[in-house]
Amino acid sequence: xxxxxxxxxxxFSAIAVVMAYALFYLDPSEIPxxxxxxxxxxxxxxxxxxxxxxxxxxxxxxxxxxxLNVFASWCVACLAEHPTxxxxxxxxxxxIYGLNYKDKPAAAAQWLARNGDPYSRTGMDLKGRVGxxxxxxxxxxxxxxxxEGKILDKIIGPITEKDLNTRILPLINGPTS
Amino acid sequence: MEHFQTYIRxxxxxxxxxxxxxxxxxxxEDRLSDPVxxxxxxxxxxxxxCLVCQxxxxxxxxxxxxxxxxxxxRERVQAGDTDDEVxxxxxxxxxxxxxxxxxxxxxxxxxxVGPLVLFVGGGFAMIALLRRKNITNTxxxxxxPLSAEEQAELALLFDPVGEDKK
Numbered sequence: 034x035x036x037x038x039x040x041x042x043x044x045f046s047a048i049a050v051v052m053a054y055a056l057f058y059l060d061p062s063e064i065p066x067x068x069x070x071x072x073x074x075x076x077x078x079x080x081x082x083x084x085x086x087x088x089x090x091x092x093x094x095x096x097x098x099x100x101l102n103v104f105a106s107w108c109v110a111c112l113a114e115h116p117t118x119x120x121x122x123x124x125x126x127x128x129i130y131g132l133n134y135k136d137k138p139a140a141a142a143q144w145l146a147r148n149g150d151p152y153s154r155t156g157m158d159l160k161g162r163v164g165x166x167x168x169x170x171x172x173x174x175x176x177x178x179x180x181e182g183k184i185l186d187k188i189i190g191p192i193t194e195k196d197l198n199t200r201i202l203p204l205i206n207g208p209t210s
Numbered sequence: 211m212e213h214f215q216t217y218i219r220x221x222x223x224x225x226x227x228x229x230x231x232x233x234x235x236x237x238x239e240d241r242l243s244d245p246v247x248x249x250x251x252x253x254x255x256x257x258x259x260c261l262v263c264q265x266x267x268x269x270x271x272x273x274x275x276x277x278x279x280x281x282x283x284r285e286r287v288q289a290g291d292t293d294d295e296v297x298x299x300x301x302x303x304x305x306x307x308x309x310x311x312x313x314x315x316x317x318x319x320x321x322x323v324g325p326l327v328l329f330v331g332g333g334f335a336m337i338a339l340l341r342r343k344n345i346t347n348t349x350x351x352x353x354x355p356l357s358a359e360e361q362a363e364l365a366l367l368f369d370p371v372g373e374d375k376k
Contacts, residue, residue: 061264062264064261064304064305064307065305065307066305067301067302067303067304067305068303135274160278161274161275161278162278165275165278165279165282165303166303167303168303168305170261170275170304171261171262171275
């Protein structure tokens with residue numbers, strides 16, 4: 034009988050726990066990707082001038098895990114993750130492809146010249162259509178592609194240290210290490 | 211009288227503001243030549259969430275991506291897609307999230323049925339509770355009259371210091 038007096042308190046606690054979880058552990062700006070575990074959409078793009086070769090779907094099926102990084106010269110957050118990409122390129126463990134999203138060719142080329150070019154291939158998505166096919170809704174975004182060109186994971190926003198260690202490196206190095 | 215006029219004026223201004231804010235912004239960068247198709251494209255776009263500004267439809271948003279998505283909707287409509295096919299085109303890229311009206315399926319059952327269950331369940335619980343209260347509040351008929359002792363106690367409760375007797 035006494036437990037009935039606790040009912041409001043228990044109800045409140047339950048609601049508070051759910052809300053605290055939503056407040057601290059869920060990020061409403063991160064939309065789960067519909068395309069994870071699906072093959073990459075078909076596309077074929079011209080390279081950023083001076084940063085050949087170009088990029089097409091077949092390149093993502095090269096038999097090795099690759100990273101597809103969506104970037105733009107107008108994107109401030111891209112600068113934040115750029116050193117991480119340069120480091121990754123230096124390690125030589127993974128090919129990084131650059132999808133230049135809604136940019137001007139000259140501006141993109143200049144940006145890569147100034148900040149360094151971590152990409153072994155680039156593609157200019159001038160109208161943003163390829164981006165939309167990939168479900169891109171903000172730059173930067175980074176797709177981790179399987180050896181067969183399937184999307185394994187997608188990182189929204191700049192790659193953080195944590196993303197690198199928990200989401201990218203384990204996939205590249207295989208599940209054993 | 212002067213006050214009355216001020217109120218009327220304030221009311222008119224307020225209602226104008228209200229109308230202005232509820233009218234939907236229409237972005238018509240590349241409207242379709244066929245007005246029927248254009249209307250269809252707009253109706254569909256009203257139900258597509260802008261992924262950048264989240265709680266606006268792509269029809270209400272002037273984000274770059276919303277603009278691109280509007281032109282895709284128009285393009286699909288012009289290409290002869292049905293409303294559902296246009297929506298499917300976007301859902302296959304951005305997920306159900308892109309629809310402002312979430313579809314009814316296993317993952318969204320709680321969302322759609324939850325409030326109804328809470329409402330009906332709460333109603334029944336309320337009725338049950340009120341019924342039981344009613345029963346306990348009614349006086350049993352076989353109640354024996356108070357004993358002299360109880361009467362004295364009752365009197366004491368009503369009049370602890372005996373003021374009435376003075």
